[in-house]
Amino acid sequence: MSPGRRRLHTAFAALAALFIVSLYFVTSPLLSLPHSTVASTATDWTRWKTHRNSSKHSNSWSLSHSHRKPITLDTDAELAAVTNFIASLASNAIPPTVDPSKPIDPELVLGFDIRSPRALEDLQELRIDVWEKNPIIIFSEMHSPTCREAKTMFIEMNTKPGPLIFDIDQRGDARVLTPLLHRLTATTSLPIVLIGGKPVGPTITDLRSMRDSGELRKLVHEAGAELVSSQKKNKKGRK
Known part of the structure; x- marks a missing residue:
């Protein structure tokens, strides 16, 4: 090398x-x-x-x-939400800052997330549940003669469940709740009677006429209330 x-x-x-x-x-x-x-x-x-x-x-x-938009309430849904809210707890009250002439903020009266993907389903379940549990609801005034007559009319039907009664004038939110209910039910005075979530009457004269014709009992039955008194009569008739 x-x-x-x-x-x-x-x-x-x-x-x-x-x-x-x-x-x-x-x-x-x-x-x-x-x-x-x-x-x-x-x-x-x-x-x-x-x-x-x-x-x-x-x-x-x-x-x-x-960023998901919250659900909005139509009139029927708002009525169901408000009714369910005040029926859930005796202490539940509509805030005095609410403008009864305008749709209520859903967050004030709904107990679930109004932006949830399930919000519409939850709302539908609430609407069904509140009227099934309370087929007869009466918004009244304690000392009004016509309100007392309307309450007596339904109490004497002996339904199960019995009517759910709110004496609005005894509530702290009466000033807001009364016009709010009038807007939602298109009525101008008390009592306001709801059967299956729908206002009936609306006057005491109308209610008397419906009672006498049997229409009132029919509506109550269709709403899911059990007419206990009529069942007892039928049982006696079989004997």
């Missing part, structure tokens, strides 16, 4: 040795780590990626949820 080639060969060998030594010093700290440390590092990385992706999903859901 010529002297020139020998020197070139020696130079390449020296470079190769230097590369191997450098590689050793770079990788030896990693190779000396315990297996558990390496595994833990990999696990932490995976957790961080999962958390980041989860956070992105959560944030995007929150943003879309907050």
